[in-house]
Amino acid sequence: MIKIKVSEIFTSFQGEGPYVGTPATFLRLYGCNLNCEWCDTDISTYEILSVDEVAEILITQMEFNNIQTLIITGGEPTLQMEEIKRLIKELPDDIKIQLETNGSIFEYLPEMEYVISPKVDKEKVFENYYKYENVFFKFVICSQEDIDEVIELRNKDCYDKTIWLQGEFSRDNEMADLIRENFPRLENVKLSVQTHKYLNQR
Ligand code: SF4
Numbered sequence: 001m002i003k004i005k006v007s008e009i010f011t012s013f014q015g016e017g018p019y020v021g022t023p024a025t026f027l028r029l030y031g032c033n034l035n036c037e038w039c040d041t042d043i044s045t046y047e048i049l050s051v052d053e054v055a056e057i058l059i060t061q062m063e064f065n066n067i068q069t070l071i072i073t074g075g076e077p078t079l080q081m082e083e084i085k086r087l088i089k090e091l092p093d094d095i096k097i098q099l100e101t102n103g104s105i106f107e108y109l110p111e112m113e114y115v116i117s118p119k120v121d122k123e124k125v126f127e128n129y130y131k132y133e134n135v136f137f138k139f140v141i142c143s144q145e146d147i148d149e150v151i152e153l154r155n156k157d158c159y160d161k162t163i164w165l166q167g168e169f170s171r172d173n174e175m176a177d178l179i180r181e182n183f184p185r186l187e188n189v190k191l192s193v194q195t196h197k198y199l200n201q202r
Pocket of ligand 1: 032033034035036038039040041074075076102119
């Protein structure tokens with residue numbers, strides 16, 4: 001029996017990125033391969049559940065709340081990719097599935113949509129994923145260097161889709177100013193704000 005390490009399952013709004021405001025059920029998986037200094041995701045506890053148990057909880061919660069979107073997040077969910085593949089087979093076909101990942105472990109499944117927030121090896125992550133239609137990039141901005149890096153990646157690969165820029169939360173006012181100052185050099189970007197934190201939502 002395949003087991004999954006689950007930190008939490010809950011239903012709320014998507015608070016940030018391309019789908020901000022969308023009602024969704026979240027499956028937060030335990031564990032991460034990185035250790036970002038500003039990480040604010042609590043993945044310290046988990047339960048080990050079977051794929052069937054997780055599927056049942058998700059289906060029940062989504063049906064009850066009339067939810068069509070499942071967001072698989074972490075931590076870093078690709079650490080449990082084999083388990084995710086098994087889980088998807090147990091879910092109804094009409095559920096839209098999104099994966100939130102740092103992209104450092106290359107795992108591509110065409111049946112999911114990806115929101116990638118690269119934290120390390122950004123160039124490699126971008127190269128691995130940018131050609132796929134169902135992939136969106138959201139970069140956390142902590143400095144001018146981070147903005148320069150995004151511009152460089154976009155220019156190198158002539159990437160013309162929207163990129164979301166999100167200031168690191170403890171300095172998001174300051175980072176919004178910095179992004180605005182860079183408007184003359186930026187094309188097709190949108191600001192991502194972690195609205196759920198301002199609204200005390202999960
Ligand atoms: S990749 Fe995400 S979950 Fe992992 S440490 Fe960094 S911010 Fe936290």
